[in-house]
Amino acid sequence: MKLSRRVEQLPSQFFAALAGKVAAAIAEGRDIINLGQGNPDQPTPPHIIRALQESVENPVTHKYSPFRGTDELKLAAAQFYKREYDVDLDPASEIAILFGSKIGLVELPLALMDHGELMLLPDPGYPDYLSSVPLADVTYDTFPLLEENDFLPDYTALTDEQKKLAKLLYLNYPNNPTGAVATKEFFEDTIALAQKNDIGIIHDFAYGAIGFDDYQPVSFLQTEGAKDVGVELYTLSKTYNMAGWRVGFAAGNKDMIEAINILQDHLFVSLFPAIQKAAAEALSGDQSCVSSLVKLYEQRRNVLLEECKRIGWDVTAPKGSFFAWLPVPAAFTSEEFADYLLKEANVAVAAGNGFGKTGEGYIRVGLLVEDERIREAICRIEKLDLFQNKH
Numbered sequence: 001m002k003l004s005r006r007v008e009q010l011p012s013q014f015f016a017a018l019a020g021k022v023a024a025a026i027a028e029g030r031d032i033i034n035l036g037q038g039n040p041d042q043p044t045p046p047h048i049i050r051a052l053q054e055s056v057e058n059p060v061t062h063k064y065s066p067f068r069g070t071d072e073l074k075l076a077a078a079q080f081y082k083r084e085y086d087v088d089l090d091p092a093s094e095i096a097i098l099f100g101s102k103i104g105l106v107e108l109p110l111a112l113m114d115h116g117e118l119m120l121l122p123d124p125g126y127p128d129y130l131s132s133v134p135l136a137d138v139t140y141d142t143f144p145l146l147e148e149n150d151f152l153p154d155y156t157a158l159t160d161e162q163k164k165l166a167k168l169l170y171l172n173y174p175n176n177p178t179g180a181v182a183t184k185e186f187f188e189d190t191i192a193l194a195q196k197n198d199i200g201i202i203h204d205f206a207y208g209a210i211g212f213d214d215y216q217p218v219s220f221l222q223t224e225g226a227k228d229v230g231v232e233l234y235t236l237s238k239t240y241n242m243a244g245w246r247v248g249f250a251a252g253n254k255d256m257i258e259a260i261n262i263l264q265d266h267l268f269v270s271l272f273p274a275i276q277k278a279a280a281e282a283l284s285g286d287q288s289c290v291s292s293l294v295k296l297y298e299q300r301r302n303v304l305l306e307e308c309k310r311i312g313w314d315v316t317a318p319k320g321s322f323f324a325w326l327p328v329p330a331a332f333t334s335e336e337f338a339d340y341l342l343k344e345a346n347v348a349v350a351a352g353n354g355f356g357k358t359g360e361g362y363i364r365v366g367l368l369v370e371d372e373r374i375r376e377a378i379c380r381i382e383k384l385d386l387f388q389n390k391h
């Protein structure tokens with residue numbers, strides 16, 4: 001059967017191709033250290049699992065959820081923002097429950113944009129931002145995130161045309177793939193740009209909980225005026241190791257939240273109520289699991305940095321997220337280097353160009369395996385004798 005143009009034009013899934021290469025190498029019986037993926041390796045904390053177990057015993061949770069999600073979860077989300085960021089949100093009108101944040105990233109252009117309208121996307125950036133281009137029948141331009149600007153966009157480089165035409169602009173800090181973080185001043189500049197040019201801001205805060213060296217990542221909503229121009233997408237996938245549960249929420253601008261809710265009224269009947277119950281417990285229960293998780297990632301990051309330094313690989317420390325963005329030796333493109341590491345060192349990494357053309361010259365390494373495996377990966381790379389300045 002002929003597929004719709006909408007579906008035919010969807011970009012091929014970058015991570016699926018990588019997963020295929022890794023699976024093929026494992027099928028050959030090779031011991032692959034997989035630093036290429038972004039799937040949290042730790043289990044969901046027990047108190048959240050218990051909340052699901054108890055909740056699923058109650059037949060009330062077997063019924064349809066309220067269309068727009070339970071009041072309990074929306075209240076928990078609002079209280080979470082108050083507690084963590086001192087941001088006031090009205091649970092009924094400023095929060096929309098999502099099946100994970102990925103769906104929200106696609107729903108926003110579907111709900112807010114018309115044929116041919118323009119969105120602005122970061123390069124490098126999370127590849128799934130592109131999914132909404134054919135689905136919502138919109139166009140996009142990218143703006144580069146450069147190391148010399150700490151991987152923050154330089155808004156002065158946007159053209160007048162881009163500023164005039166853009167309907168939405170996507171940001172993501174702590175950043176996948178670079179590990180960079182935003183500042184309050186940067187968000188002030190963003191809001192000024194949005195107000196002046198009538199651009200909606202979507203801040204993808206997937207790694208909001210993961211900041212290193214005692215740094216708590218700033219929420220976009222903490223900056224005055226944020227709610228007038230945009231929304232922030234929060235997910236429980238990373239903060240509470242709940243990637244498979246599919247639960248997150250959008251928070252902020254009332255009109256944008258209402259647009260998501262109207263679209264979702266026609267697509268879903270919200271999440272399984274027992275998952276909403278467990279998600280409320282995650283957001284409002286004991287948070288020591290979050291600080292332990294951040295410590296674990298920080299420890300792994302430190303191991304990676306030490307090891308890279310030891311073999312002479314000049315690497316900048318990520319300030320947040322669970323990724324490191326490493327420069328590729330001059331003799332290789334990103335893809336050649338990723339293929340080379342998989343073939344010669346049995347180490348899988350994500351080639352930087354998969355995140356956009358500005359990602360060329362880098363690879364992304366995930367901190368999602370144990371310390372010992374990180375050490376082992378760098379020891380294997382050391383044997384390839386690629387770096388000069390050994391310590």
Ligand SMILES: Cc1ncc(COP(=O)(O)O)c(C=O)c1O
Nearest residue numbers: 038100101102126176206235237
């Ligand atoms: C930057 C970024 N945004 C959004 C997501 C989607 O997360 P989820 O759909 O699990 O909430 C991811 C997942 O890897 C991500 O890296």
